[in-house]
Amino acid sequence: MKVLLQQVIINDPRSPFHNTTKDILIKDGTISRIADSIEDGDAQLIALNGLTASPGWVDPFAHFNDPGAEYRETIESGAAAAAAGGFTTVFVLPNTKPVIDSKSLVEYISAKSGHLPVTVRPIGAVSQQLEGKDLAEMYDMKASGAVAFSDGLNPIQSSGLMVKALQYVKAFDGVVIQLPDDTSIAKHGLVHEGIISTRLGLQGKPMIAEELIVARDIKLARYTDSHIHFTGISSPKSIEYIQRAKEGGLKVTCSVTPYHLSFCDEDLQDYDTNLKVNPPLRTRENMLALREALRQGHIDCIATHHQGHNYDAKVLEFEYAKFGMIGLESCFAAVQTAVPELDPGQLAYLFSINARTIFKLSPALIAEGQQADITLYQPATQQPFTAEQLRSKCSNSPYLGKILTGKVAGIIKGHHFIHNPVI
Template sequence: MDILLRNATIVDPLSSYNNGQYDILVKNGKLALVKKDIHEEVDKEIDLRGKVVSPGFVDVFAHFNDPGLEQKETVESGTAAAIAGGYTNVFALPNTKPSIDSKSFVEYIVQKSDKLPIHVRPLGAATKNIEGKEISEMFDMFQSGAVAFTDGLYPVQSAGLFVKILQYVKSFNGVLIEQPFENTIGSHGLMNEGIVSTQLGLPGIPAISEEIFIQREIELLRYAESKLHITGVSTIKGAELILKAKAEGLNITFSVTPHHLTFCDEDVVTYDTNFKFNPPLRTSADRDALRQLVLDDKVDAIASHHFPQHWDDKIIEFEYAKNGTISLQTAYAAVQTAIPQLKTEQVVKLFSTNMRNVFGLNNGFEMGSMAELTIFDPNATTVLTKENNKSKSANSPFFDQELKGAIVGILSKGKLILN
């Protein structure tokens, strides 16, 4: 199918077309021509005046629960939520049943992805059965299509094992992704440890559990000289440790979540389980400081941390509720709302080009390459409702809230999909 996007404002910091208004011609899924006033007969044409077109959004940390936990989400339903959120690439966590810790399970996700409109890229488990005891066959998984490696929700706690994993992936230029928390500190905590947790009488998870873990990872990275991405950073001290390591020249990047930029521990006072996350919501000072780092171009990416939970894991007492929120569908609008001063070019770096560079994905405006584009409108609004929610689960604090910015659609694998 030949598709013509007219009058699009292209935003791609890596492209010569950046911040210009052009027509975009896509032939058989490939980017064929970008210029003003294209005259060509096509199968589909759409006028995007006032809309932004960027390289397709990338999410590096989403849980699709497939195989084994399909009552929460499937690859197909997660993909539908991702498309509505403007994503053309999503990295799927290995915390499934059984876990994605072998070549065969990586191929299972790859084969499913081949039939879908976007790329769902499996993250291979760093250790066998995600037990943190023995290194998995990462090279085999890499050759079969694993985009990076992580134990996902259960980061590797053994320093000795983790440094071996860093050295292993270095042999094939792989990347490790870690969510930072030391599980022997605050392991029974339910929210951030601080004044609010004391007032509510809830056991806390101290910030030091994250910061000690980050410092350890940096020291091991320095020793192994490998590549590391830390996701879900929730404290300003943790972020500053990473920024210092980057300044030293270490190959490290990090991402923050939309919910840690929007909410803080004070929002937990209602005991609403939709505010229960790991890492937990930190103080308003941490939230505001992270927002400023985003504005200062110090944060590498926004990671959705899309963790669907079945209703019976959320509609219970706060103590027993499971962590997580669905967020692929609202990630962009939530961040644009939390930080309204954010420039469009910054949005594109955070949601697309920075992670494309880190993980070796193609850039959106290379002639002859497969077109992967996200279309969005910073001036429109988004409202997530029970009716338009694409996920199988409904655990989100954003329902029925008007958010600034809206995803118009995506162009991926030769298909134009509009919301």
């Protein structure tokens, strides 16, 4: 494979070519040359207006449902959706059937994704069968390739179990990922508790359910001197707690979803089940506070929380619809549209560099001699987000039909080059 990127803007704050416009020649999966002008008649030429090259993006929280619910997503369809969205690495949740709580399941995911253009890394379960009682085979899973540990969509409720998990991963400098939610508070909550939930007649879930778990787990991280990563943060108070922890030298990081930046509970007034998510969409004031936290650098990375659902799981009464939406294909444009003030360097950190650092992945540097791990995008291009752009098996997205800013042109990962002619 030989690809020539012509007059591409390099967006990699760690690269000596950052913020410059260069030609990049990729040969046999390696960046062989970067110069003002390169000629190579044998190479596939890519020349697009405003084309920008970033270190390959990482999504640290996505659900591919494989094994067990392949009718919603498979490793292959999920990887195709990731490539369409510009991601070269994706972490997949353990909430499968059977649960990814043993080395054999970790090896299954790794083996099945080995030939794909996107690196799919399994997140190992913290507890056996995700029951929140006894620790799973964490060391064996780590040795087999688990990138981090989490009970995924099942927030860890037991302080005792969380302490054990944090102490256990310390032995190999691992990370525990927590979706913060005290499920004993408003157990049947459907939307954010407030004026909108009352107006809609839907049971609400207050932000304190998230904030209590964040506060507790920060204390446990301090006690164990271990690393915890909070995903799906939706409360400004949670971000305040996390920022204080960082300032205190604790190993605490966090990510936010695109949809918590794009939507608020006011958008639920037509009962759009695609907006039924957990944690729920908060108030407009909270949404704006999350955007400001992103601008200020208080949020470490973006996590799509990609979760496909079949038609029958979403097209029914709001109360009975499943939680979650797909998000890989729309993520970049959704974030850029919601927070257009982010500069290119911030985007590189949010989508790639910080996640690689937090989870100790190999760096993706745009420099000569480095293995190609590159996301290509056009930041200024505006276009409607349509079903034709989806590569997921499901289409439960509230972004469909909306005009978004930002177009992913493709990815280059080693010997793989995926060019998106539509997206």
